[in-house]
Amino acid sequence: MASSENQVALRNLKQDGISQLVDPQHASKALSTDLVNLAKEVQKADSFVRANVGNKLQVIVEQIRFLQAQAEKVLGEAKRDNDIHHIACNCKKIPGNMYFMYERPGGQRYMSLISPQEWGSACPHPFIGAYRLENDMSWTPEEETKTRASDEALIEQILHNKRVLAIAQPEPAADAP
Template sequence: LYCVPLFSAGLKLVKPREDGSRLVVSARQTDRPAPDDLVALAQQLTSARELVKERACDRLRGIAEQMEHLQKAAIKVLEEAKRDEELHRVACNMQKQPGRIYHLYRRGDGSSYFSLLAPEEWAKEEKLKEYVASYRLEMDRSWTPMADVAKRDRSMVQRETIILDNGGYTLKIGTSRDIEPRIIPNCIAKAKADRKREFIADEQSECVDKTGEPANLQEQRCMMNPSIFGIR
């Protein structure tokens, strides 16, 4: 038999009011508890506390996972910033322009330099040995490895996509660089308008079926009144 101590469970009961202010049929029947009522209340309180603790632990676990993810993202940002700073210190005999690809070489003495020529464009075997990597200079002066250029471009296109809903049957889709955005059918707005049109048609047909008269009978009578058009 499982029994929960009432004092250890922290069970609190509501004190009854005076007999004169209580709206009950029988105070004796109302105040008489069953033998297991207090034990059931204590067990329910204990289980509720356990559920609250488990829920709090689940939330804290989710927050910890998010913090771990943010910590990894912060470490990645710092590593990329350190790499970009080191690349900007590499010797280069030309003015760096965003959007261009620069090839990094390292000589045998450890000195590094940037060049616009790819390793195969030198037609020299020694340049293939000195070649390290290729980077593209971005508008924010950061460096993107050639292996990540396509991924970065896709990400930038997704961010710059603008969708304009004019509330009609069409949507305007484009980027911030487009002079005229593309216009495509707005399936959502068209579906809503079609449903609204069907609802109005159903309401009018129901009105005609019940009364035998159109829903806008008064408007039609006013329109057919000759005095409106100045006809006598």
């Protein structure tokens, strides 16, 4: 037997011969405090919704700022690459090679395969910078080549692991009729 403290007493009202569990007269009456409490709950819910939307919008704003910075970086690199491709070069440009930029006294820049170290003291013009031509015909400044190489190695490793995972996954079994 269940103890009396665990039992719930239900009213069994009869109206028109039908049993009812709720007294319609008491259920339809709202106290003024009920309306105030309801208004407070609605206001509280509005505040939570506004805060939630604000938090989500803040994340989107941060993503927009990040994407703007990325777009500026891409456009800056594209301009640099375009400018370098238009610099005089009397040799065939081959991806993977390092090219060295020099500037003549009149301000004209040119690309060479000969580094300042190879020139030594006989270097004819001031050295501006070194760039490696990539397979996608973009240019990587010499100081960024190690970072780019490690990024490419990581990408290759990820692609290799995806291929390994794709090969290792069993095909789903066909449903038997």
